[in-house]
Amino acid sequence: MHHVVRRPFLRQILHRSYSMSLPYATEKQVAVAAVRRACHLTSSVFNKLVKNETLTKGDKSPVTVGDYAAQAVISTILHHAFPSDFIVGEEDAAELREESGAGLRDRIIALANEALTGELGLGDNVEWGIGPGQEKTTEQLLDAIDRGNHPGGRTGRMWTIDPIDGTKGFLRGEQYAVCLSLIVDAQVQLGVIGCPNLLVDPAEPDLGRGVIFVAAKGHGAEQMRLSGANPTPLKIPSILPSEFSFLESVEAAHSSHSFNDRVSTLLNITHSPVRMDSQAKYGCLARGQGAAYLRMPTGVGYREKIWDHAPGTILVEEAGGVVTDSRGLPLDFGLGRTLGENFGVIAGGLGVHARVLEAVQTAGTEQEAKAKA
Numbered sequence: 087m088h089h090v091v092r093r094p095f096l097r098q099i100l101h102r103s104y105s106m107s108l109p110y111a112t113e114k115q116v117a118v119a120a121v122r123r124a125c126h127l128t129s130s131v132f133n134k135l136v137k138n139e140t141l142t143k144g145d146k147s148p149v150t151v152g153d154y155a156a157q158a159v160i161s162t163i164l165h166h167a168f169p170s171d172f173i174v175g176e177e178d179a180a181e182l183r184e185e186s187g188a189g190l191r192d193r194i195i196a197l198a199n200e201a202l203t204g205e206l207g208l209g210d211n212v213e214w215g216i217g218p219g220q221e222k223t224t225e226q227l228l229d230a231i232d233r234g235n236h237p238g239g240r241t242g243r244m245w246t247i248d249p250i251d252g253t254k255g256f257l258r259g260e261q262y263a264v265c266l267s268l269i270v271d272a273q274v275q276l277g278v279i280g281c282p283n284l285l286v287d288p289a290e291p292d293l294g295r296g297v298i299f300v301a302a303k304g305h306g307a308e309q310m311r312l313s314g315a316n317p318t319p320l321k322i323p324s325i326l327p328s329e330f331s332f333l334e335s336v337e338a339a340h341s342s343h344s345f346n347d348r349v350s351t352l353l354n355i356t357h358s359p360v361r362m363d364s365q366a367k368y369g370c371l372a373r374g375q376g377a378a379y380l381r382m383p384t385g386v387g388y389r390e391k392i393w394d395h396a397p398g399t400i401l402v403e404e405a406g407g408v409v410t411d412s413r414g415l416p417l418d419f420g421l422g423r424t425l426g427e428n429f430g431v432i433a434g435g436l437g438v439h440a441r442v443l444e445a446v447q448t449a450g451t452e453q454e455a456k457a458k459a
């Protein structure tokens with residue numbers, strides 16, 4: 087009798103301390119498992135389709151195959167674990183449902199099923215629809231891709247998926263990232279960024295490549311191996327911008343290189359910028375590579391997508407940094423699928439961010455004056 091009375095009490099205490107330690111513990115496990123499988127998938131697409139096939143210049147088919155299949159995998163896992171959550175994903179399956187898309191569709195379904203049915207790894211759970219024997223039908227996987235059509239908004243639980251962020255980097259065999267975040271009532275609660283091509287430690291190249299960055303609101307940021315091993319907490323060091331360089335996009339069409347040059351000059355930064363595709367930039371910043379990430383628009387009209395910044399923003403904030411737009415406003419993840427009126431992105435360590443923001447505003451005023459003259 088004594089035993090029967092004590093057990094629920096103990097379970098209550100244990101549950102309370104567990105949920106106090108990490109409110110989204112299951113979500114974190116599921117998200118890491120989903121990103122890990124998608125990373126293996128995209129790496130295998132690269133090895134099969136980019137390295138070993140002759141691609142014509144501008145051929146985007148490996149990206150298309152990888153993008154669709156990775157979104158199918160992540161969305162399937164999320165739906166098994168959290169059936170009522172919404173998903174804001176970059177892709178939809180309309181093209182694959184057409185008669186002309188049959189070849190592409192078959193390739194994608196095979197790849198997604200291969201990724202879903204792989205052996206269970208560290209922290210995996212069969213209840214998430216993964217593991218040997220868990221094949222899905224074509225219809226189930228197309229529906230999984232299409233579940234990414236949520237319009238976003240200010241309330242509710244929603245996941246953002248960018249199955250291959252940095253598609254240009256992916257095709258060049260350089261950096262790209264598989265990105266996932268959980269947003270609850272417009273606040274990012276969880277961010278996971280898988281970077282299959284990123285060195286585990288730039289100071290020790292022998293450790294190899296393949297990193298997953300994870301951050302949970304109020305519970306810090308960490309980096310782990312793709313297997314989930316070696317979780318290491320991340321903290322942005324307090325450094326002066328002159329000692330380090332900016333992180334920026336490789337693609338001049340995505341972010342103004344000349345504007346960044348001017349900001350570097352204003353801050354007396356002498357090192358060249360580190361150019362890198364995808365949200366791997368946020369990951370590098372969080373582990374102390376580069377002083378700040380600066381992304382200023384190249385023209386008017388483009389609106390940044392929430393899936394391109396939600397995981398990175400929480401990662402940098404949880405590593406002790408700050409992320410705002412070029413006016414110093416927080417990024418607003420509650421306006422739909424885009425960041426709406428936010429203009430540009432500045433991410434950096436606490437003191438560094440304030441100095442970069444000031445220089446960005448000076449450079450912006452100069453630019454306006456020049457345009458008027």
Ligand SMILES: Nc1ncnc2c1ncn2[C@@H]1O[C@H](COP(=O)(O)O)[C@@H](OP(=O)(O)O)[C@H]1O
Pocket residue numbers: 248250251252253254335336337339340341362363364365383384388390391394
């Ligand atoms: N004109 C533009 N300005 C800013 N970002 C753009 C852009 N056109 C595309 N992008 C986004 O930039 C992302 C890549 O960022 P980066 O330059 O940091 O690697 C692209 O993601 P995808 O590669 O998933 O399409 C795309 O969403």
